[in-house]
Amino acid sequence: MSSTNLFKTTVIQHLEELPQTIQTKLYEAPATCLSIFRLLPAVAKFFITSMVFYERPVSLSQLDKWCKPHARNRQIELLQRLKALHLILDVNNGSHITLNPTFRKNFRDCLTGVQSVNAFGNICTTPDKHHVDVSFLDKFASQKWETILHFMVGTELVAAPSSSVLSLLKLGGLMEGPGNSPKNLAITNKGFQFLLQDSNTQIWTLLLQYLNLTKDLNMDPVDVLNFIFILGSLELGKSYTVSHLSATQVSLLADLKDYGLVYQRTDSSSRFYPTRLATTLTSESSALKSASTSMDQVIESASTDNDLSSGQGGVASxxxxxxxxxxxxxxxxxxxxxxxxxxxxxxxxxxxxxANMVCGQLTRESVRSALQNGITAEQLIKFLETHAHPQMRVLAKEKLDKKIEFDTNNNINTAGGAPGTKSDSNITQHKLEILPPTVVDQIKLWQLELDRIQTFEGYLFKDFVSQQEFEVLNKYAMDIGVLLWSDKIKKRFFVTKKGIDQVADYANRKIPSR
Amino acid sequence: MPTATKGVLVQCDPSIRALILQIDSKAPGIVLDELDETHLLIKQDQVMNVKNELNKLLSKNIYNPFDEQ
Structure with a gap:
Protein backbone atom coordinates (compact mmCIF):
# COMPACT_ATOMS: atom_id res chain seq x y z
CA MET A 1 0.00 0.00 0.00
CA SER A 2 2.06 2.87 -1.22
CA SER A 3 -0.51 5.53 -0.40
CA THR A 4 0.10 5.05 3.32
CA ASN A 5 3.55 6.52 2.89
CA LEU A 6 2.41 9.50 0.90
CA PHE A 7 3.64 12.08 3.35
CA LYS A 8 6.15 10.00 5.22
CA THR A 9 8.91 10.94 2.82
CA THR A 10 11.04 12.93 5.15
CA VAL A 11 13.82 15.30 4.29
CA ILE A 12 16.31 12.68 5.46
CA GLN A 13 15.01 10.29 2.82
CA HIS A 14 15.30 13.04 0.25
CA LEU A 15 18.91 13.63 1.30
CA GLU A 16 19.69 9.92 1.08
CA GLU A 17 18.70 9.92 -2.56
CA LEU A 18 20.99 12.80 -3.50
CA PRO A 19 24.26 11.99 -5.28
CA GLN A 20 27.33 11.88 -3.08
CA THR A 21 28.88 14.98 -4.62
CA ILE A 22 25.88 17.08 -3.60
CA GLN A 23 25.82 15.55 -0.15
CA THR A 24 29.47 16.37 0.41
CA LYS A 25 28.87 19.94 -0.75
CA LEU A 26 26.02 20.18 1.74
CA TYR A 27 28.22 19.11 4.62
CA GLU A 28 30.44 22.11 3.96
CA ALA A 29 27.88 24.30 5.72
CA PRO A 30 28.01 24.02 9.52
CA ALA A 31 24.31 24.91 9.92
CA THR A 32 23.38 22.04 7.60
CA CYS A 33 25.52 19.60 9.58
CA LEU A 34 23.83 20.62 12.81
CA SER A 35 20.33 20.46 11.28
CA ILE A 36 20.88 17.02 9.79
CA PHE A 37 22.21 15.85 13.13
CA ARG A 38 19.07 17.17 14.82
CA LEU A 39 16.86 15.29 12.35
CA LEU A 40 18.55 11.92 12.89
CA PRO A 41 17.14 9.28 15.27
CA ALA A 42 18.61 9.11 18.77
CA VAL A 43 20.79 6.05 18.16
CA ALA A 44 22.35 7.69 15.12
CA LYS A 45 23.09 10.76 17.24
CA PHE A 46 24.80 8.49 19.74
CA PHE A 47 27.00 6.91 17.07
CA ILE A 48 27.97 10.25 15.63
CA THR A 49 28.76 11.95 18.93
CA SER A 50 30.84 8.94 19.91
CA MET A 51 32.93 9.21 16.78
CA VAL A 52 33.13 12.95 16.28
CA PHE A 53 36.22 13.53 18.43
CA TYR A 54 37.80 10.18 17.71
CA GLU A 55 40.29 10.59 14.88
CA ARG A 56 40.85 6.97 13.93
CA PRO A 57 38.40 4.66 12.18
CA VAL A 58 36.20 2.55 14.43
CA SER A 59 36.16 -1.18 13.82
CA LEU A 60 32.77 -2.79 13.22
CA SER A 61 33.36 -5.31 16.01
CA GLN A 62 33.89 -2.41 18.39
CA LEU A 63 30.62 -0.92 17.19
CA ASP A 64 28.75 -4.15 17.89
CA LYS A 65 29.61 -3.83 21.57
CA TRP A 66 27.64 -0.58 21.75
CA CYS A 67 24.42 -2.35 20.89
CA LYS A 68 22.64 -5.22 22.56
CA PRO A 69 22.69 -8.37 20.43
CA HIS A 70 18.91 -8.45 19.95
CA ALA A 71 19.02 -4.97 18.43
CA ARG A 72 21.42 -6.04 15.69
CA ASN A 73 18.84 -5.63 12.92
CA ARG A 74 18.16 -2.05 13.85
CA GLN A 75 21.84 -1.31 14.14
CA ILE A 76 22.49 -2.64 10.65
CA GLU A 77 19.56 -0.73 9.20
CA LEU A 78 20.79 2.44 10.86
CA LEU A 79 24.32 2.01 9.53
CA GLN A 80 22.94 1.49 6.06
CA ARG A 81 21.01 4.73 6.28
CA LEU A 82 24.01 6.64 7.58
CA LYS A 83 26.04 5.21 4.74
CA ALA A 84 23.39 6.29 2.23
CA LEU A 85 23.79 9.79 3.63
CA HIS A 86 27.58 9.28 3.36
CA LEU A 87 27.84 10.51 6.93
CA ILE A 88 29.92 7.44 7.68
CA LEU A 89 32.32 5.89 5.22
CA ASP A 90 33.77 2.38 4.92
CA VAL A 91 37.51 2.03 5.32
CA ASN A 92 39.83 -0.99 5.32
CA ASN A 93 37.54 -3.04 3.06
CA GLY A 94 34.52 -2.43 5.22
CA SER A 95 35.97 -3.71 8.48
CA HIS A 96 36.15 -0.19 9.91
CA ILE A 97 34.00 2.90 9.58
CA THR A 98 34.79 6.56 9.94
CA LEU A 99 32.85 9.79 9.93
CA ASN A 100 32.72 11.84 6.75
CA PRO A 101 35.73 14.18 7.25
CA THR A 102 33.90 17.28 5.97
CA PHE A 103 30.97 16.58 8.24
CA ARG A 104 33.24 15.82 11.18
CA LYS A 105 35.10 19.08 10.84
CA ASN A 106 32.05 21.27 10.48
CA PHE A 107 30.05 19.50 13.15
CA ARG A 108 32.97 19.90 15.55
CA ASP A 109 33.10 23.58 14.71
CA CYS A 110 29.40 23.84 15.56
CA LEU A 111 29.89 22.15 18.91
CA THR A 112 32.96 24.13 19.90
CA GLY A 113 31.67 27.40 18.48
CA VAL A 114 34.55 28.20 16.15
CA GLN A 115 32.52 28.24 12.93
CA SER A 116 32.65 31.32 10.74
CA VAL A 117 30.56 34.22 11.99
CA ASN A 118 27.69 34.12 9.53
CA ALA A 119 27.26 30.35 9.42
CA PHE A 120 23.92 30.71 11.16
CA GLY A 121 22.75 33.88 9.42
CA ASN A 122 23.71 37.47 10.12
CA ILE A 123 21.72 39.10 12.88
CA CYS A 124 20.86 42.72 12.14
CA THR A 125 22.67 44.80 14.72
CA THR A 126 20.87 48.06 13.95
CA PRO A 127 17.40 48.46 15.46
CA ASP A 128 14.47 48.07 13.04
CA LYS A 129 12.33 51.17 12.48
CA HIS A 130 9.37 48.88 11.84
CA HIS A 131 10.09 46.39 14.59
CA VAL A 132 7.75 43.39 14.81
CA ASP A 133 7.27 41.11 17.81
CA VAL A 134 6.80 37.35 18.13
CA SER A 135 3.01 37.46 18.33
CA PHE A 136 2.91 39.46 15.10
CA LEU A 137 5.14 36.86 13.42
CA ASP A 138 2.92 34.03 14.68
CA LYS A 139 -0.12 35.77 13.31
CA PHE A 140 1.58 36.45 10.00
CA ALA A 141 2.73 32.84 9.66
CA SER A 142 -0.59 31.25 10.50
CA GLN A 143 -2.46 33.68 8.28
CA LYS A 144 -0.22 32.92 5.30
CA TRP A 145 -0.28 29.19 5.90
CA GLU A 146 -4.02 29.04 6.46
CA THR A 147 -4.64 30.99 3.27
CA ILE A 148 -3.13 28.00 1.49
CA LEU A 149 -5.26 25.49 3.46
CA HIS A 150 -8.41 27.56 2.97
CA PHE A 151 -7.75 27.84 -0.70
CA MET A 152 -7.28 24.08 -1.00
CA VAL A 153 -10.76 23.37 0.35
CA GLY A 154 -12.33 26.15 -1.64
CA THR A 155 -13.42 28.43 1.19
CA GLU A 156 -14.92 31.49 -0.40
CA LEU A 157 -13.75 35.05 0.21
CA VAL A 158 -10.15 33.92 0.60
CA ALA A 159 -7.60 35.48 -1.70
CA ALA A 160 -5.81 32.87 -3.79
CA PRO A 161 -2.19 32.15 -2.85
CA SER A 162 0.58 33.18 -5.21
CA SER A 163 1.16 31.31 -8.45
CA SER A 164 4.30 29.62 -7.12
CA VAL A 165 2.26 28.07 -4.31
CA LEU A 166 -0.38 26.99 -6.80
CA SER A 167 2.11 25.26 -9.05
CA LEU A 168 3.62 23.49 -6.02
CA LEU A 169 0.20 22.22 -4.95
CA LYS A 170 -0.38 20.98 -8.45
CA LEU A 171 3.03 19.35 -8.78
CA GLY A 172 2.61 17.61 -5.47
CA GLY A 173 -0.65 16.12 -6.71
CA LEU A 174 -2.55 17.87 -3.92
CA MET A 175 -4.74 19.77 -6.38
CA GLU A 176 -5.49 19.23 -10.00
CA GLY A 177 -7.15 20.97 -12.90
CA PRO A 178 -6.47 22.50 -16.28
CA GLY A 179 -4.09 25.44 -16.35
CA ASN A 180 -2.76 27.31 -13.36
CA SER A 181 -5.69 29.62 -12.84
CA PRO A 182 -6.84 29.38 -9.21
CA LYS A 183 -10.45 28.86 -10.22
CA ASN A 184 -9.73 25.72 -12.20
CA LEU A 185 -7.91 23.89 -9.45
CA ALA A 186 -9.73 21.29 -7.37
CA ILE A 187 -8.48 19.41 -4.36
CA THR A 188 -7.47 15.77 -4.83
CA ASN A 189 -7.80 12.81 -2.52
CA LYS A 190 -4.16 13.21 -1.64
CA GLY A 191 -4.86 16.84 -0.85
CA PHE A 192 -7.43 15.88 1.78
CA GLN A 193 -4.96 13.61 3.48
CA PHE A 194 -2.48 16.47 3.35
CA LEU A 195 -4.98 18.50 5.39
CA LEU A 196 -5.03 15.84 8.08
CA GLN A 197 -1.24 16.01 8.62
CA ASP A 198 0.44 18.28 11.16
CA SER A 199 1.78 21.54 9.86
CA ASN A 200 5.44 20.49 10.10
CA THR A 201 4.79 17.55 7.76
CA GLN A 202 2.78 19.81 5.49
CA ILE A 203 5.58 22.34 5.20
CA TRP A 204 8.19 19.69 4.50
CA THR A 205 5.92 18.18 1.85
CA LEU A 206 5.78 21.52 0.07
CA LEU A 207 9.49 22.22 0.57
CA LEU A 208 10.44 18.83 -0.85
CA GLN A 209 8.29 19.58 -3.90
CA TYR A 210 10.13 22.87 -4.13
CA LEU A 211 13.48 21.06 -4.01
CA ASN A 212 12.37 18.85 -6.89
CA LEU A 213 11.62 22.02 -8.81
CA THR A 214 15.01 23.64 -8.24
CA LYS A 215 16.53 21.91 -11.24
CA ASP A 216 13.99 23.46 -13.61
CA LEU A 217 14.41 26.86 -12.02
CA ASN A 218 18.18 26.66 -12.45
CA MET A 219 18.66 26.97 -8.71
CA ASP A 220 21.51 25.24 -6.94
CA PRO A 221 19.91 22.57 -4.69
CA VAL A 222 22.81 22.87 -2.27
CA ASP A 223 22.18 26.59 -1.86
CA VAL A 224 18.46 26.00 -1.33
CA LEU A 225 18.91 23.20 1.20
CA ASN A 226 21.55 25.12 3.10
CA PHE A 227 19.26 28.08 3.43
CA ILE A 228 16.35 25.93 4.62
CA PHE A 229 18.61 24.36 7.22
CA ILE A 230 19.96 27.75 8.31
CA LEU A 231 16.37 28.93 8.75
CA GLY A 232 15.83 26.02 11.11
CA SER A 233 18.56 27.27 13.43
CA LEU A 234 17.62 30.95 13.46
CA GLU A 235 16.12 32.62 16.48
CA LEU A 236 12.46 33.61 16.55
CA GLY A 237 11.87 37.34 16.93
CA LYS A 238 15.32 38.40 15.68
CA SER A 239 15.88 39.96 12.29
CA TYR A 240 18.60 38.86 9.88
CA THR A 241 20.30 40.66 7.01
CA VAL A 242 19.49 39.84 3.42
CA SER A 243 22.78 41.21 2.07
CA HIS A 244 24.95 38.15 2.81
CA LEU A 245 22.57 35.77 1.01
CA SER A 246 23.35 34.45 -2.45
CA ALA A 247 21.15 35.38 -5.42
CA THR A 248 19.48 31.96 -5.29
CA GLN A 249 18.68 32.36 -1.63
CA VAL A 250 17.20 35.82 -2.17
CA SER A 251 14.77 34.47 -4.74
CA LEU A 252 14.02 31.58 -2.39
CA LEU A 253 13.26 34.11 0.33
CA ALA A 254 10.47 35.58 -1.79
CA ASP A 255 8.86 32.15 -2.15
CA LEU A 256 9.22 31.30 1.52
CA LYS A 257 7.42 34.53 2.32
CA ASP A 258 4.40 33.17 0.47
CA TYR A 259 4.31 30.13 2.76
CA GLY A 260 4.66 32.24 5.88
CA LEU A 261 8.07 30.84 6.78
CA VAL A 262 9.77 34.23 6.80
CA TYR A 263 8.51 37.78 7.16
CA GLN A 264 9.88 40.71 5.18
CA ARG A 265 8.16 44.08 5.34
CA THR A 266 8.75 44.93 1.69
CA ASP A 267 10.46 43.01 -1.12
CA SER A 268 13.42 45.35 -1.04
CA SER A 269 13.73 45.33 2.73
CA SER A 270 17.26 44.60 3.89
CA ARG A 271 16.21 42.36 6.76
CA PHE A 272 13.96 39.38 7.29
CA TYR A 273 12.40 37.66 10.30
CA PRO A 274 12.03 33.87 10.48
CA THR A 275 8.62 32.79 11.81
CA ARG A 276 7.81 29.89 14.10
CA LEU A 277 7.04 27.73 11.06
CA ALA A 278 10.68 28.12 9.98
CA THR A 279 12.43 27.84 13.33
CA THR A 280 10.68 24.58 14.20
CA LEU A 281 11.53 22.96 10.85
CA THR A 282 14.35 20.82 12.17
CA SER A 283 13.33 20.54 15.80
CA GLU A 284 11.32 17.73 17.33
CA SER A 285 9.05 20.08 19.25
CA SER A 286 5.72 20.59 17.55
CA ALA A 287 5.36 23.54 15.25
CA LEU A 288 2.71 26.22 15.21
CA LYS A 289 -0.20 23.89 15.85
CA SER A 290 -1.29 20.34 15.36
CA ALA A 291 -3.44 19.12 12.52
CA SER A 292 -6.64 18.90 14.48
CA THR A 293 -6.46 22.41 15.87
CA SER A 294 -5.85 23.95 12.48
CA MET A 295 -8.61 21.77 11.04
CA ASP A 296 -10.88 23.02 13.79
CA GLN A 297 -10.05 26.57 12.97
CA VAL A 298 -10.61 26.09 9.29
CA ILE A 299 -13.96 24.47 9.93
CA GLU A 300 -14.94 26.94 12.60
CA SER A 301 -14.20 29.97 10.49
CA ALA A 302 -15.80 28.37 7.45
CA SER A 303 -19.02 27.69 9.30
CA THR A 304 -19.15 31.11 10.92
CA ASP A 305 -18.49 32.73 7.57
CA ASN A 306 -21.38 30.89 6.07
CA ASP A 307 -23.63 31.54 9.03
CA LEU A 308 -22.98 35.23 8.84
CA SER A 309 -23.62 35.40 5.15
CA SER A 310 -26.80 33.36 5.23
CA GLY A 311 -28.01 35.02 8.42
CA GLN A 312 -28.81 31.84 10.33
CA GLY A 313 -26.36 31.70 13.19
CA GLY A 314 -28.35 29.13 15.17
CA VAL A 315 -26.75 25.73 14.97
CA ALA A 316 -23.07 25.78 14.26
CA SER A 317 -21.80 29.20 15.22
CA ALA A 355 -29.83 23.40 3.44
CA ASN A 356 -28.13 23.07 6.80
CA MET A 357 -27.32 19.38 7.19
CA VAL A 358 -26.16 16.22 5.47
CA CYS A 359 -27.12 12.63 6.28
CA GLY A 360 -25.16 9.54 5.58
CA GLN A 361 -24.04 6.22 6.89
CA LEU A 362 -20.74 4.66 7.87
CA THR A 363 -20.41 1.49 5.85
CA ARG A 364 -17.70 -1.09 5.53
CA GLU A 365 -17.03 0.06 1.98
CA SER A 366 -16.86 3.78 2.80
CA VAL A 367 -14.53 3.28 5.75
CA ARG A 368 -12.42 0.80 3.82
CA SER A 369 -11.90 3.23 0.97
CA ALA A 370 -10.72 5.85 3.47
CA LEU A 371 -8.39 3.35 5.12
CA GLN A 372 -7.05 2.33 1.74
CA ASN A 373 -6.27 5.97 1.06
CA GLY A 374 -3.94 5.96 4.01
CA ILE A 375 -6.18 7.49 6.68
CA THR A 376 -5.96 5.56 9.94
CA ALA A 377 -8.83 4.42 12.15
CA GLU A 378 -7.44 6.57 14.98
CA GLN A 379 -7.59 9.65 12.74
CA LEU A 380 -11.22 8.93 11.86
CA ILE A 381 -12.27 8.38 15.48
CA LYS A 382 -10.40 11.45 16.65
CA PHE A 383 -12.04 13.53 13.94
CA LEU A 384 -15.52 12.30 14.83
CA GLU A 385 -14.90 12.85 18.54
CA THR A 386 -13.65 16.40 18.18
CA HIS A 387 -16.51 17.30 15.88
CA ALA A 388 -19.26 15.54 17.78
CA HIS A 389 -22.45 17.52 18.34
CA PRO A 390 -22.74 19.04 21.85
CA GLN A 391 -25.85 16.93 22.38
CA MET A 392 -23.71 13.78 21.98
CA ARG A 393 -21.43 15.11 24.68
CA VAL A 394 -24.35 15.83 27.01
CA LEU A 395 -25.77 12.34 26.52
CA ALA A 396 -22.38 10.74 27.09
CA LYS A 397 -21.95 12.74 30.29
CA GLU A 398 -25.38 11.71 31.56
CA LYS A 399 -24.62 8.08 30.83
CA LEU A 400 -21.31 8.31 32.62
CA ASP A 401 -22.92 9.92 35.67
CA LYS A 402 -25.56 7.20 35.79
CA LYS A 403 -22.94 4.47 35.60
CA ILE A 404 -20.92 5.98 38.42
CA GLU A 405 -24.04 6.48 40.51
CA PHE A 406 -25.10 2.90 39.94
CA ASP A 407 -21.67 1.66 40.89
CA THR A 408 -21.48 3.64 44.10
CA ASN A 409 -25.03 2.69 45.13
CA ASN A 410 -24.44 -1.00 44.64
CA ASN A 411 -20.79 -0.96 45.62
CA ILE A 412 -19.74 -2.75 42.45
CA ASN A 413 -17.70 -1.81 39.44
CA THR A 414 -19.34 -2.28 36.08
CA ALA A 415 -16.39 -0.85 34.22
CA GLY A 416 -14.49 -4.09 34.67
CA GLY A 417 -11.84 -4.99 37.22
CA ALA A 418 -12.36 -6.63 40.61
CA PRO A 419 -15.78 -5.97 42.19
CA GLY A 420 -16.06 -4.63 45.70
CA THR A 421 -12.84 -2.65 45.66
CA LYS A 422 -12.55 0.91 46.91
CA SER A 423 -15.33 3.04 45.54
CA ASP A 424 -13.25 6.06 44.47
CA SER A 425 -11.13 3.99 42.12
CA ASN A 426 -14.32 3.09 40.24
CA ILE A 427 -14.81 6.60 39.00
CA THR A 428 -11.52 6.71 37.20
CA GLN A 429 -12.20 3.49 35.34
CA HIS A 430 -15.24 4.76 33.48
CA LYS A 431 -14.40 6.75 30.42
CA LEU A 432 -16.50 9.38 28.72
CA GLU A 433 -17.71 7.70 25.55
CA ILE A 434 -18.79 10.41 23.17
CA LEU A 435 -19.12 8.09 20.21
CA PRO A 436 -21.13 4.88 20.46
CA PRO A 437 -18.63 2.17 21.45
CA THR A 438 -20.01 -0.15 18.78
CA VAL A 439 -19.07 2.32 16.07
CA VAL A 440 -15.58 2.92 17.49
CA ASP A 441 -14.90 -0.81 17.75
CA GLN A 442 -16.22 -1.50 14.29
CA ILE A 443 -14.02 1.15 12.69
CA LYS A 444 -11.01 -0.40 14.42
CA LEU A 445 -12.08 -3.87 13.29
CA TRP A 446 -12.41 -2.69 9.70
CA GLN A 447 -8.85 -1.46 9.88
CA LEU A 448 -7.61 -4.79 11.27
CA GLU A 449 -9.48 -6.61 8.52
CA LEU A 450 -7.49 -4.79 5.85
CA ASP A 451 -4.16 -6.32 6.70
CA ARG A 452 -5.10 -9.90 7.33
CA ILE A 453 -2.07 -11.16 5.44
CA GLN A 454 1.42 -9.80 5.08
CA THR A 455 3.50 -10.87 2.13
CA PHE A 456 7.25 -10.76 1.59
CA GLU A 457 9.07 -11.73 -1.60
CA GLY A 458 12.15 -13.80 -1.17
CA TYR A 459 13.67 -17.28 -1.08
CA LEU A 460 13.19 -20.34 1.09
CA PHE A 461 16.36 -22.23 1.98
CA LYS A 462 15.88 -25.91 2.77
CA ASP A 463 17.42 -29.38 2.41
CA PHE A 464 20.35 -28.71 4.72
CA VAL A 465 22.50 -31.77 5.28
CA SER A 466 23.50 -31.01 8.85
CA GLN A 467 22.25 -28.90 11.71
CA GLN A 468 25.59 -27.13 11.78
CA GLU A 469 25.32 -26.07 8.13
CA PHE A 470 21.89 -24.68 8.87
CA GLU A 471 23.06 -22.82 11.97
CA VAL A 472 25.94 -21.14 10.12
CA LEU A 473 23.78 -19.80 7.28
CA ASN A 474 20.84 -18.98 9.54
CA LYS A 475 23.07 -16.93 11.81
CA TYR A 476 24.65 -15.11 8.88
CA ALA A 477 21.25 -14.22 7.42
CA MET A 478 20.13 -12.96 10.82
CA ASP A 479 23.30 -10.90 11.26
CA ILE A 480 22.92 -9.05 7.98
CA GLY A 481 19.25 -8.48 8.77
CA VAL A 482 17.62 -10.34 5.87
CA LEU A 483 16.11 -13.27 7.79
CA LEU A 484 12.30 -13.23 7.88
CA TRP A 485 11.41 -16.67 9.20
CA SER A 486 13.24 -19.77 10.30
CA ASP A 487 12.43 -23.23 11.63
CA LYS A 488 15.27 -24.93 13.49
CA ILE A 489 13.71 -28.35 13.67
CA LYS A 490 12.89 -28.68 9.99
CA LYS A 491 16.07 -26.77 9.07
CA ARG A 492 14.46 -24.18 6.82
CA PHE A 493 14.62 -20.42 6.68
CA PHE A 494 13.34 -17.58 4.53
CA VAL A 495 15.40 -14.56 3.42
CA THR A 496 14.36 -11.36 1.65
CA LYS A 497 14.86 -10.78 -2.05
CA LYS A 498 17.50 -8.18 -1.25
CA GLY A 499 19.59 -10.55 0.83
CA ILE A 500 19.60 -13.60 -1.43
CA ASP A 501 22.82 -12.73 -3.26
CA GLN A 502 24.80 -12.19 -0.07
CA VAL A 503 23.48 -15.35 1.56
CA ALA A 504 24.09 -17.42 -1.58
CA ASP A 505 27.66 -16.09 -1.83
CA TYR A 506 28.27 -16.89 1.78
CA ALA A 507 26.81 -20.36 1.33
CA ASN A 508 29.11 -21.08 -1.60
CA ARG A 509 32.13 -20.00 0.42
CA LYS A 510 31.27 -21.76 3.68
CA ILE A 511 29.66 -24.95 2.47
CA PRO A 512 31.83 -27.09 0.21
CA SER A 513 29.78 -28.34 -2.71
CA ARG A 514 29.97 -32.00 -3.44
CA MET B 1 23.94 -28.82 -0.45
CA PRO B 2 20.95 -26.65 0.54
CA THR B 3 18.58 -25.38 -2.11
CA ALA B 4 16.78 -22.05 -2.38
CA THR B 5 13.20 -21.80 -3.66
CA LYS B 6 11.82 -18.54 -4.93
CA GLY B 7 8.45 -17.55 -3.53
CA VAL B 8 6.41 -15.23 -1.37
CA LEU B 9 6.25 -15.64 2.37
CA VAL B 10 2.73 -15.09 3.68
CA GLN B 11 2.28 -14.22 7.33
CA CYS B 12 -1.29 -14.50 8.66
CA ASP B 13 -3.35 -15.87 11.52
CA PRO B 14 -4.37 -19.55 11.46
CA SER B 15 -7.93 -18.84 10.29
CA ILE B 16 -6.70 -17.00 7.23
CA ARG B 17 -4.15 -19.75 6.64
CA ALA B 18 -7.00 -22.26 6.53
CA LEU B 19 -8.83 -20.09 4.01
CA ILE B 20 -5.77 -19.86 1.78
CA LEU B 21 -5.38 -23.64 1.92
CA GLN B 22 -9.04 -23.93 0.95
CA ILE B 23 -8.45 -21.65 -2.05
CA ASP B 24 -5.46 -23.80 -2.94
CA SER B 25 -7.48 -27.02 -2.76
CA LYS B 26 -9.91 -25.63 -5.35
CA ALA B 27 -7.21 -24.33 -7.68
CA PRO B 28 -4.04 -26.29 -6.90
CA GLY B 29 -0.60 -24.83 -7.50
CA ILE B 30 -0.83 -21.75 -5.34
CA VAL B 31 0.74 -22.91 -2.10
CA LEU B 32 4.30 -24.18 -2.46
CA ASP B 33 4.94 -25.08 1.16
CA GLU B 34 3.19 -25.00 4.51
CA LEU B 35 5.80 -23.60 6.86
CA ASP B 36 4.02 -23.40 10.21
CA GLU B 37 0.79 -22.29 11.91
CA THR B 38 1.11 -18.71 10.74
CA HIS B 39 3.35 -18.91 7.66
CA LEU B 40 2.88 -20.17 4.12
CA LEU B 41 5.06 -20.08 1.04
CA ILE B 42 3.09 -19.27 -2.10
CA LYS B 43 3.88 -18.72 -5.75
CA GLN B 44 4.94 -15.22 -6.61
CA ASP B 45 2.42 -14.61 -9.42
CA GLN B 46 -0.47 -15.83 -7.26
CA VAL B 47 -0.28 -13.14 -4.56
CA MET B 48 -2.90 -10.84 -6.08
CA ASN B 49 -5.10 -13.81 -6.87
CA VAL B 50 -4.98 -15.02 -3.27
CA LYS B 51 -5.73 -11.53 -1.95
CA ASN B 52 -8.74 -11.18 -4.24
CA GLU B 53 -10.09 -14.63 -3.39
CA LEU B 54 -9.64 -13.89 0.32
CA ASN B 55 -11.53 -10.63 -0.03
CA LYS B 56 -14.35 -12.46 -1.76
CA LEU B 57 -14.55 -15.11 0.94
CA LEU B 58 -14.42 -12.56 3.76
CA SER B 59 -17.01 -10.28 2.14
CA LYS B 60 -19.56 -13.09 2.07
CA ASN B 61 -20.33 -12.57 5.72
CA ILE B 62 -20.72 -8.82 5.65
CA TYR B 63 -24.05 -7.15 6.26
CA ASN B 64 -24.73 -4.39 3.79
CA PRO B 65 -27.35 -1.94 5.08
CA PHE B 66 -28.21 -0.81 1.55
CA ASP B 67 -29.30 -4.26 0.38
CA GLU B 68 -32.63 -4.00 2.15
CA GLN B 69 -33.66 -0.73 0.58
Missing amino acids: STHGSIIIETNFKVYAYTNSPLEIAVLNLFVHLKTRF
Missing part, protein backbone atom coordinates in the same frame (compact mmCIF):
# COMPACT_ATOMS: atom_id res chain seq x y z
CA SER A 318 -21.92 28.70 18.99
CA THR A 319 -20.05 25.39 18.99
CA HIS A 320 -17.50 23.52 16.88
CA GLY A 321 -19.23 20.16 16.85
CA SER A 322 -22.02 19.35 14.48
CA ILE A 323 -21.84 15.62 13.87
CA ILE A 324 -24.22 13.08 15.39
CA ILE A 325 -23.55 9.38 15.08
CA GLU A 326 -26.10 6.78 16.08
CA THR A 327 -25.39 3.23 17.16
CA ASN A 328 -26.76 2.06 13.80
CA PHE A 329 -23.89 3.88 12.04
CA LYS A 330 -26.08 6.66 10.71
CA VAL A 331 -24.38 10.03 10.58
CA TYR A 332 -26.05 13.44 10.68
CA ALA A 333 -23.91 16.53 10.28
CA TYR A 334 -25.38 19.98 10.85
CA THR A 335 -23.11 21.89 8.56
CA ASN A 336 -23.02 23.63 5.25
CA SER A 337 -19.27 24.16 5.15
CA PRO A 338 -17.84 22.66 1.97
CA LEU A 339 -14.70 21.57 3.84
CA GLU A 340 -16.50 19.56 6.50
CA ILE A 341 -18.80 17.92 3.97
CA ALA A 342 -15.88 17.08 1.74
CA VAL A 343 -13.90 15.59 4.63
CA LEU A 344 -16.94 13.57 5.75
CA ASN A 345 -17.35 12.33 2.22
CA LEU A 346 -13.94 10.68 2.56
CA PHE A 347 -15.28 8.03 4.92
CA VAL A 348 -19.07 8.40 5.12
CA HIS A 349 -21.53 7.21 2.51
CA LEU A 350 -23.48 10.47 2.16
CA LYS A 351 -27.08 10.08 1.05
CA THR A 352 -29.02 13.31 1.40
CA ARG A 353 -28.10 16.94 1.64
CA PHE A 354 -30.33 19.66 3.06
